[in-house]
Amino acid sequence: MYAEQSALQCPSCGGMCYFSPVAQALECLSCGKVYNLDQPDDYLARDEFAHNKNVPDADPKSAPPQQTHQCRNCGGEVVFTGPALSENCPYCNGPVVLVPGDSGYKTMALIPFRVDAPFAKRLAQDWIDARICVPADLALTVEQGVVVGLYAPFWTFDSDEAVHYWANYVTYRNNKIRTRKTEGALDIMFDDLLMPASPHVTPLIRDGILHDFDPADLRPYRAGYLAGFAAEMHHQSVMEGLSANETDKDTLIRNHIKDEVNKTAVHGIRYLTDTTGIHYRRILLPVWILHYTYRAHAYRIVVSGIDGRTFGERPFSYRKMALFSAAVTACAMTVGMLLGAQAAF
Secondary structure, three states, X not given: OOXXXXXXXXXXXXXXXXXXXXXXXXXXXXXXOEEOOOOOOHHXXXXXXXXXXXXXXXXXXXXXXXXXXXXXXXXXXXXXXXOOOOOOOOOOOOOEEEEEOOOXXXXXXXXXXXXXXXXXXXXXXXXXXXXXXXXXXXXXXXXXXXXEXXXXXXXXXXXXXXXEEEEEEEEEEOOEEEEEEEEEEEEEEEEEEEEEOOOOOOHHHHHHHOOOOXXXXXXXXXXXXXXXXXXXXXXXXXXXXXXXXXXXXXXXXXXXXXXXXXXXXXXXXXXXXXXXXXXXXXXXXXXXXXXXXXXXXXXXXXXXXXXXXXXXXXXXXXXXXXXXXXXXXXXXXXXXXXXXXXXXX
16 A cells, blocks of 8 residues: 655656546646556456455455554554645544554555545535534534545455245234245345445445445556545455455345345345355545534544545534424424315315
């Protein structure tokens, strides 16, 4: 994950370069010259790698970075490459300290930032403006917030699941409720199932804005794409990644079983699955995180660096909530009286 700073120096003037989401290229901070990072073999970034669950992991680790920043608050470890916009923790905005670099697994691909910092901040402000029952002074607070660009680590997993299941469902007949049993089999194919590769990638980040992506957007890992941003390294082996995400896969399999049974109140699901055809990628996905504090409470708004999708946390104005509730109640009562008057005629 570490890149020599000299490798990011402008060949023309010696200034530092950063990756510009607008230009989709390296741009010199001093003279403004732009350097394209595209290569003819970029399509190889879509490649997936087979995993045999019966064979021990033999995935080589990459060389450790010379220095890593560790957050004092949440324990997150990130590397800042080139002229980073911030050196606070991207996840929680806490203070960071330098620690010796630890080797991680090699990143296979990434999707470069397409949304730049000013636009990400505007999207975060627009998201707040669209919320109801927010405090009157919240927009100004968010405007003063700090936005940080981060490459977050993810897995993509493919697998074929041969599932045999048992389940119960409910039937209604002659005003009687009966529980029935059923069993069956189905085949499920997971393709590019996106899974966090770090405990710091919260549902706010993944489920809020990064729950899908286009593999055609992937590019081979090159340090230039990280210039000006923070990145968290991959530390999970393939087996650890699969194990950490068993809960998510279990939920998806159970949902498939419910759809297959297609009855009322399906419950008591049990199943056995034979998993084959595992393929994976270690990738980095871009996200902007805007940190702000309102009345001593910390909040975050996250913006996808790919397409600008925005989701976040915000406080509520209890006075506005009460007024809104009263207005809804008044409208409901008015509609009810009008309908009652029409029925009387």
